[in-house]
Amino acid sequence: QLQLVESGGGLVEPGGSLRLSCTASGFSLRYSAIGWFRQAPGKEREGVSCISSVGGTTNYADSVKGRFTISRDNAKNTVYLQMNSLKPEDTAVYCCAKCTVGSTRYAGSGSWGQGTQVTVSS
Numbered sequence: 507q508l509q510l511v512e513s514g515g516g517l518v519e520p521g522g523s524l525r526l527s528c529t530a531s532g533f534s535l536r537y538s539a540i541g542w543f544r545q546a547p548g549k550e551r552e553g554v555s556c557i558s559s560v561g562g563t564t565n566y567a568d569s570v571k572g573r574f575t576i577s578r579d580n581a582k583n584t585v586y587l588q589m590n591s592l593k594p595e596d597t598a599v600y601c602c603a604k605c606t607v608g609s610t611r612y613a614g615s616g617s618w619g620q621g622t623q624v625t626v627s628s
Contacts, residue, residue, distance in 0.1 A: 515622030526587040528602030536580040541605025542587045544598035553610030592626045
């Protein structure tokens with residue numbers, strides 16, 4: 507069964523950091539561009555970042571540029587999202603999925619994980 511699994515979320519104070527991980531079971535991520543997406547209550551899903559299959563191309567939403575860094579370790583079949591200088595408006599459920607290289611858009615195919623909750627609050 508093909509499945510994406512996100513982890514690393516939690517409660518953090520404003521200005522804090524978290525690192526999210528996205529792993530896959532049943533298939534290899536190494537041939538796919540993978541992105542992070544988030545959805546806050548009452549809001550539409552937003553593309554946060556996207557990394558190409560070999561990691562040479564990365565893209566970020568304007569709202570997270572300079573604060574978030576996406577990376578991948580294909581040997582571990584894992585994509586990461588390092589989030590620094592977190593703000594309350596970053597609070598959302600974060601999910602990973604295939605993305606379109608050169609953008610932060612969902613690729614339109616492939617499965618979604620359950621997501622991991624990130625809450626930024628004092």
